[in-house]
Amino acid sequence: MPNNIAFYILAALTLCSAIAAMALRNMVHCALCAAGAFAGIALVFLHLDAEFAGLAQILVYVGAVAILVLFAVLLTRGEEIKANIRRASRSWFSGVCASALVFAGIIVPIAYSPGLKHTPAATASAPVQKLGESFVNEYVLPLEVLGLLLTAALLGAVVIAMQDKKEETKSISQPENHPVQKEAVQ
Amino acid sequence: MSAPLLHYVIFSTLLFCIGFAGAVTRRNAILVLIGIELMLNAANLNFIIFWRYGVAPEVLTGVVATIFSIAIAAAEAAVGLALVIAIYKHRKTMQVEKFDTLKG
Amino acid sequence: MIENADQIFVILLHWLVGLVPEPWRPWLSYLLIIAAIMGVFGGLFAAATIAERKILGRIQNRYGPNRIKMFGIKTFGLIQPIADGIKMLIKEDIVPHAADKVVHYLAPIVLTTPIWMTFAVLPMGRNMTALDMDAGILFYFAMGSATELAVFMAGWSSHNKYSLLGSMRAIAQMISYEVPLVLSTIPVLMLAGTLSLTRVVDAQGGYLLGGFIPHWFILTPWGFAGCIIFLLAAMAESNRSPFDLPEGESEIIAGYLTEYSGFKYALFFLGEYVGMLAVSAMLVTLFLGGWHAPMKALEFIPSWIWFFGKTICVILLYIWSRATFPRIRLDQLLTFSWKFLVPLALANLVVAAVWHFTNGWATPLWASVRWLLCLFLIAVPFVLLGRSLDNKKQSPRLYHYAE
Numbered sequence: 056m057p058n059n060i061a062f063y064i065l066a067a068l069t070l071c072s073a074i075a076a077m078a079l080r081n082m083v084h085c086a087l088c089a090a091g092a093f094a095g096i097a098l099v100f101l102h103l104d105a106e107f108a109g110l111a112q113i114l115v116y117v118g119a120v121a122i123l124v125l126f127a128v129l130l131t132r133g134e135e136i137k138a139n140i141r142r143a144s145r146s147w148f149s150g151v152c153a154s155a156l157v158f159a160g161i162i163v164p165i166a167y168s169p170g171l172k173h174t175p176a177a178t179a180s181a182p183v184q185k186l187g188e189s190f191v192n193e194y195v196l197p198l199e200v201l202g203l204l205l206t207a208a209l210l211g212a213v214v215i216a217m218q219d220k221k222e223e224t225k226s227i228s229q230p231e232n233h234p235v236q237k238e239a240v241q
Numbered sequence: 242m243s244a245p246l247l248h249y250v251i252f253s254t255l256l257f258c259i260g261f262a263g264a265v266t267r268r269n270a271i272l273v274l275i276g277i278e279l280m281l282n283a284a285n286l287n288f289i290i291f292w293r294y295g296v297a298p299e300v301l302t303g304v305v306a307t308i309f310s311i312a313i314a315a316a317e318a319a320v321g322l323a324l325v326i327a328i329y330k331h332r333k334t335m336q337v338e339k340f341d342t343l344k345g
Numbered sequence: 346m347i348e349n350a351d352q353i354f355v356i357l358l359h360w361l362v363g364l365v366p367e368p369w370r371p372w373l374s375y376l377l378i379i380a381a382i383m384g385v386f387g388g389l390f391a392a393a394t395i396a397e398r399k400i401l402g403r404i405q406n407r408y409g410p411n412r413i414k415m416f417g418i419k420t421f422g423l424i425q426p427i428a429d430g431i432k433m434l435i436k437e438d439i440v441p442h443a444a445d446k447v448v449h450y451l452a453p454i455v456l457t458t459p460i461w462m463t464f465a466v467l468p469m470g471r472n473m474t475a476l477d478m479d480a481g482i483l484f485y486f487a488m489g490s491a492t493e494l495a496v497f498m499a500g501w502s503s504h505n506k507y508s509l510l511g512s513m514r515a516i517a518q519m520i521s522y523e524v525p526l527v528l529s530t531i532p533v534l535m536l537a538g539t540l541s542l543t544r545v546v547d548a549q550g551g552y553l554l555g556g557f558i559p560h561w562f563i564l565t566p567w568g569f570a571g572c573i574i575f576l577l578a579a580m581a582e583s584n585r586s587p588f589d590l591p592e593g594e595s596e597i598i599a600g601y602l603t604e605y606s607g608f609k610y611a612l613f614f615l616g617e618y619v620g621m622l623a624v625s626a627m628l629v630t631l632f633l634g635g636w637h638a639p640m641k642a643l644e645f646i647p648s649w650i651w652f653f654g655k656t657i658c659v660i661l662l663y664i665w666s667r668a669t670f671p672r673i674r675l676d677q678l679l680t681f682s683w684k685f686l687v688p689l690a691l692a693n694l695v696v697a698a699v700w701h702f703t704n705g706w707a708t709p710l711w712a713s714v715r716w717l718l719c720l721f722l723i724a725v726p727f728v729l730l731g732r733s734l735d736n737k738k739q740s741p742r743l744y745h746y747a748e
Contacts, residue, residue: 062244066252073256073279077263082271083501087448089275090494096256096282100307103249103293108307110483112285115311118490118523120278120318122516125497127271127322129513131329144338147266154262161254171246179298183480183540186308189301194309201312208316212323 062102069095080142082128090121104179107186249290257283268336270325274318281314351647354381355472378475382464389653390618391426397664398425404668433611441504441604448502453605453612456495459488460616463623468543470636470649481542482534485627486527489582492620493519499613500601511600514675515591519582521682526578528690529571532697533562533631546635556641561634566719567697570727572632574690576662579624581678583617585663587670588678625659626652633659685730692726 069092076089093116100109144150165171190198257280264276285307292303329335332342349356362374395410399422402409411422440449466481468474478484493516500512534540537548551560562568581588592600602613629635633655636648673681696719706715 059244062249066248070252070255070259073259076275076279077259077267077272082269083445084448085272085275087494087498089279092256092279093282094491096286099252099286100289103289105289105293105304105307106478106480107483108285108289108304108311110480110487111308111311112282113487114483114490115315116278116282118487118493119520120315122493122497122520123318123322124271124275125494125501127326129501130326131271131335142268143266144268150266151262153265154258157261158254158258161257162251165250166247173294173296175246175294176298179293180479181301181304183483184538186301186304189305194305197309201309205312205316208320212319215320215323215327 062099065095065098065102069099082132083125086121086124086128089124090117093117093121105181107181107183246290246294249294250287253283253286253290256280256286268338270328270335270337270340271322273337274321274325277321278314278318281310285310285314347645347647351471351649353647354470354649382475383461386464386619386622389622389657390615391430393618393622393660393664394429395423395425396661397667398422400661400664401668404665430611433614434608436607436610438607438609439604443504444604445502445504448498449604450609452495452499452502453609453616455498456492457612457616457619459491460620460623463488464626466542467623467626467630468546468635469626469652470647473636473649474543477541477543480540482530482540482545485542485623486523489526489620489624490523492616496601499605503601503604505604507598508601508603511591511598511603515584515601518584518588518591518675518678521679522578522581522588522686525574525682525686525690526582528687529574529578529693530631531690532567532571532694535694535697536562536567536701542630542635546630546637549634550637552641559634559637559639561632561637561639563632563634565700566716566723567693567700568632570689570693570696570723572628574686574693575628575632576659578682578686579628580663580666581682583620583624585617585621586667587673590672590675590678621660621663622656625656625663628659629655680734684734688730689723689726692723696722 072088072091072095076085076092079085079088094113097109097112097117100112260276260279260283262276264273264280267273267276288303288307288310292298292301292307295303325335328340332339358374358377361377362370365373399409409422410425413420413422413425413428415424440446463485465476466474466478466484496512496515496519500508500510500515503509533545537545539545539548549559549561552558553560558564563572584591592602602610605613629652636652638644638646638648638651699722700715700719703715703718706712
């Protein structure tokens with residue numbers, strides 16, 4: 056019985072955070088609620104005995120992706136200062152209907168599937184040792200490709216976000232343009 | 242762990258649909274990206290649910306897939322946000338409806 | 346008798362838990378463990394604040410706080426934390442008018458909660474881990490990275506440009522130093538073969554040379570380098586001097602703490618010191634042998650005394666380095682992390698691998714060859730990296746004026 060209540064409370068909190076993340080007006084509040092939703096999902100992972108996955112979720116999502124989103128929000132805030140920008144597009148209702156249809160389309164087949172009658176194992180564990188062994192024995196190719204992908208993403212993100220800065224620094228470091236800078240350098 | 246499987250699946254599907262609704266409805270590009278991240282998280286949650294409630298939880302495929310998915314989602318979020326920032330510098334607006342230079 | 350003294354807290358816990366009926370036992374056990382951890386580390390926090398002020402004072406050739414008297418008895422300033430606590434509690438809690446009230450309120454809570462949770466996986470004595478998780482180290486680092494969000498919340502919600510600037514600097518610093526922090530612990534995990542902290546401490550048991558030299562990881566080449574990298578990265582993670590640019594008073598008022606007063610400021614202060622305690626305890630667990638004694642002859646002293654003694658020594662090292670070094674500038678700080686500590690931590694990984702695979706070299710000649718090889722492999726990158734980051738030529742001074 057205690058296990059049940061923990062899941063339902065966690066699920067309720069996570070769903071509220073997710074709805075808040077998608078519905079609030081202030082961008083920073085949205086991003087913080089999204090971080091809360093990620094943390095809630097990590098706790099559900101821990102509840103389901105997937106220890107490594109849950110802790111990796113906190114480390115990566117709450118510790119890195121949420122901060123990344125917050126930095127992006129702060130770097131692109133120029134237009135919020137202007138007049139009232141409508142939050143949602145004009146056809147928001149059809150978006151919500153589409154998502155309701157997706158929900159029905161996923162849940163109805165699962166509710167009628169025979170797999171639900173299968174009784175789950177009483178205990179399951181994902182010991183880190185076995186995970187490590189499966190990473191380097193069975194899944195070594197995806198692991199190496201993941202390393203390549205992360206390197207490419209790192210370099211790509213730096214290059215994309217950096218492009219304008221080269222022209223800016225060039226114009227600042229030329230002291231011939233500004234008269235006050237000219238006499239300061241002498 | 243004693244909640245029935247259907248409740249867990251309803252939870253993850255609700256998360257997916259909330260993320261989906263936000264991604265197609267909101268106008269700010271960053272919120273679209275947050276919606277996509279929520280959808281990815283819901284899919285990861287599905288992996289773990291079916292690993293736990295599945296036939297053979299001693300085979301760790303579900304957990305391995307989740308860890309790969311978390312890593313790839315982080316890389317994709319980084320690149321996506323870098324792209325959004327680069328577009329903002331160009332178009333000076335964050336609304337996805339205005340990113341229409343390729344139209345027509 | 347010696348064994349009883351060693352296990353006295355475990356015996357006490359079992360006896361107290363045995364007093365209540367069956368369904369309540371796990372709850373009471375958790376509550377007692379939580380109360381004990383918060384009591385002990387809260388007391389250590391108070392002792393650390395007064396120790397810091399007195400030691401800093403003495404190093405700077407002055408007395409620290411020494412005026413406080415209790416019932417007319419001179420206490421040489423040792424109960425100053427009580428006065429500090431009362432002062433913080435009765436101060437007015439000022440929230441700026443334009444601040445985001447909810448986020449401003451939640452930031453100290455989001456900061457301190459994960460830091461207290463990190464104590465759950467630390468082995469404080471033989472059989473004295475609160476929660477023996479299979480992925481204990483990952484839990485610790487996950488909780489550490491969750492505090493960065495709180496720093497952002499504090500800086501942004503204060504609606505103050507200095508707070509925002511200070512919190513951005515703090516986040517940049519914390520993210521940059523998380524990489525060498527985690528990288529320097531990877532050799533420990535490799536050679537202990539586990540992520541569980543109790544087993545990492547168990548791997549450091551045993552003695553060489555007839556009970557005089559312990560098997561602690563700091564006494565290996567990779568462990569020594571790893572310990573120093575961990576120490577520096579941990580100092581930067583907890584915003585301690587010389588890495589305290591985000592909250593230095595002469596730099597940016599108080600950084601992200603500017604708009605906090607009263608109990609919320611006390612919570613931030615507590616979070617910083619308790620974070621320092623947590624990371625010292627982690628250093629002791631990973632590199633200094635946890636609760637093991639340094640010599641076989643000294644094993645009669647209980648294990649928890651060794652653990653807390655070593656932690657206190659590391660904290661004294663932190664206080665000493667605060668008094669000694671000047672503050673590092675932001676670009677020097679980030680260069681130090683990315684261009685020096687990260688390559689050195691990666692070189693350390695290679696050294697640890699070499700050490701592991703030359704385990705069979707046991708005769709004195711080959712053992713010294715092994716030591717020299719590993720030291721060479723870590724010392725050469727250290728010297729080369731240090732030389733390459735030393736910019737001897739000064740670029741001409743450019744003045745940028747606001748337009």
